[in-house]
Amino acid sequence: MRVGLLGYGKAGKAVASVLAADPRYQLRWVLRRQSQVNEHVEDQPLIPVRSMNGLNLSDWLDEHPVDAIVDFSQASSVDWYASEVMARQIMLVTAISNYTEESLEVLQSMGGKTKVLCSPNITLGINFLMLAAKLLRKIAPFADVEVVEQHFREKPEVSGTAKKIAQSLSLTDDRVTSLRVGGIVGHHEVIFGFPHQTVRLTHDSIRREAFGTGAAYALEALNVCPTGFYSFDDLLLKSIRAELLES
Secondary structure: OEEEEEOOOHHHHHHHHHHHHOOOOEEEEEEEOOOOOOOEEOOEEEEEEEEOOOOOHHHHHHHOOOOEEEEOOOOOHHHHHHHHHHHHOOEEEEOOOOOOHHHHHHHHHHOOOOEEEEOOOOOHHHHHHHHHHHHHHHHOOOOEEEEEEEEOOOOOOOOHHHHHHHHHOOOOHHHEEEEEOOOOOEEEEEEEEEOOEEEEEEEEEOOOHHHHHHHHHHHHHHHOOOOEEEOHHHHHHHHHHHHHHHO
């Protein structure tokens, strides 16, 4: 599968390294907001990095066609590429966390023309944790539930992933505890307090390459889905159903 990547910050570079090394995919190019013309993906001299500023996307896609685009850039990028992605029916995997309602509506409308996955956090582990937590919440709505998130000291805001976990469990923001300690990349924990027992669901991000692993899974899973707009939950549930049927 031919893939293009939008965004080449810390997360984007990690995703690029994973996709470039995965034999299922051919990473054709990377676009980012600011770039030198002769830049290339680290250790991959045949994969160019170009600036999105002033770039005619239609001409670029004519010269560098792809089957899928992975977006790790910024929320406003969707307005730049939406029409071309729909017209060419390019599969889209987007991992932006701060979309406006208007941008989300654009993405949902794109699902009428092509396959779109929208997930603010695309790591496979954290999405499985969220799915498991929602299932346990339905099984035991009487349990006390708290969310704990830990990140590196310089991260000022409350984790967006923690907020999403809390929202998915119908918890208020005051049920989220944040800790900033040293160089922790990312730790999320959902604690269920039952009478006579405690259940803890935890996820630790060790390296940003976890985003790349999630993107690689999303591309493979989305590829066999019909045209539409999907969440990561949709893909996981599809995989789980298939596994249960085989079992």
